[in-house]
Amino acid sequence: MLTRIDASTRHIQFRSLKSGARIAAVHAPQTRNASVVLGVAAGMRHEREGEEGMMHLLEHLIYQDSSTITGADRELQVLHAGGVLGGHTHMDYTEFYETAPVNQIDDMARRIADQVFYPRLREEQITTQVTAVATERASRLASAPGGVLPWPHLSAHCWQDHANSHDGSGDADLLGRATGGRLRELHARHYRTSNAVMVAFGPKEPADMLQSLQDALPTETPEAPAVPPAQESIFRTASRRTVTVPGLQRPRLLVATRSAPAPRVHSEILGDLLAAAMLSLPSGLDASAGMFGPGDRVHNDLFVLVDDTNSGIEPVERLAALRFCDDDLLLRAGQRALFTAEKLVHDDQRFARAVARDILLRDAPGFAASLVQKLRDGLGDVPGLRAALQTSAKRLAAQQHHHLTLEPA
Structure with missing residues (x-):
């Protein structure tokens, strides 16, 4: 199946393998570097009670020793190839990737598949990476007023179910919970080829890139242990809470409500993005349609407003006012x-x-590119933009809102 993504330079060809894995090749003839990405449907939402933070820790450990190579030797291979690597844990998935010169696709695919599916999970490396995860979390929160951010703090107010409400960033208490055996069970449960997508981006012929990916992936993984059904998502009724924060310079208001589902590109997603952008134009306001960016979740994402103005204007009033903006x-x-x-x-x-x-x-491999194209097209259709904005603003204003006010102590 061949899908056109960019009219001039990019096409995507993808298919499913017998193992259940899906592979894709993005053909970009003019690119000077290549990238390989492996995504696994294993995110923070999949953590059970008692496993909080373990998916993020597992992402870190996958960059340590595997069954065939040490983490240090792998990093040297990437460095000598002139490449870079990275990984991130999201709510619904975790991603691992490398970028290097175009002749490195085979090696990148083999390295990533090896580290993702065959990590050693050594006890001494678990201890080291718990410290790394806890330091990363502390650094992230330290930059926020009062150490409070929309995620994870608003999520606990918005959701009643564990999957959506818990803090999966990981802290030092993982040392007492994240044993090698428990992490191996978690890995076996979720890190399977049937849960994986691997993508190559480069100038090589798509058939060649697809073959490189297929050769790199395991043909099968051991049968997974039984996984209980995911807990139903439960959005709490509206709430208002105030927290006093020592050292805070001025009050801050954080507000969240549900954003539009994103199984495909449609007018409500565009309208939510426009509403967030419009709210972010005045000084002292910032908003986002999606906790980790547009489309990062298909369902159960949040529309967030951060208000540092201390003006007393209700978020519902700000949303209602969006319907009356001028064309400029x-x-x-x-x-x-x-x-x-x-x-x-x-x-x-x-x-x-x-x-x-x-x-x-x-x-839907073309979702992100289609979202960008729809917004580009919308700049030439002001009535269409206005209709999308008004519909979203009305819906967002009518929904349940959760307010978290930070007050100086």
Whole structure:
């Protein structure tokens, strides 16, 4: 199956393997580097009670020793190849990727498949990486006023179920919980080829890149242990909470409600992005349609507003006012929304990562590119932008909202 993504330079060819894995090749004849991405449907939402933070820890450990190579030797291989590597744990998936010169696709695919499916999970490396995960979390929170951020703090107020409400970032208490045996069970449960998507981005012929990916992936993985059904998502009724924070310079209001589902590109997603962009135009306000960016979750994502103005204006009033903006402001918001969406595809590696995510979550490799194109087209259709914005603003204003106010102590 061949799907056109960019009219001039990019095509995607993808297929399923007997193991259940899906592979894709993004053909970009003019690119000077290649990227390989492996996404696995194993995110923080999949953690059971008592496993909080373990998916993030497992991502770190997958970059340590595997059954065939030490983590240090793997890093040297990447360095000598002139490449870079990375990984991230999201709510619904985890991604691993490398970018290197175009002649490295075979080696990148083999390295990533080896580390993802055959980690050693050594006890001494578990201890070291718990410290790394806890330090990463502390650094992230330290930059926020009062150490409070929309994620994870708002999520606990919005959701009643464990899957959506818990903090999966990981902290030092993992030392007492994340044993080698428990991590191996978690890995066996979720890190399977049937849960995986692998993408190559480069100038080689798509058939050749697909063959490289197929050769790198295990033909099968051991039968997985039984997994209980996912807990039903339960959004709490509206709430208002206030927390006093020593050292806080001025009050801050964080507000969340449900964003539009994103199984495909449709007008409500565009409208939510426009609403977030419009709310972010005034000084002291910031908003996002999606906790980790547009389309990062198909369902159960949040629309978030952060208000540092201390103006006393209710978020519902701000949303209602969006329906009356003039054309110039609407176009500025459209450009800002487009910029936000373009971050998903602005370079070759990010494009490949978006393709992997969108095949994994929605079986739609062109979702991110289509979102960008719809927003570009919308800049020439002001009535269409206005209709999408008004519909979303009305829906967002009518929904349940959760308010978390930070007050100076």
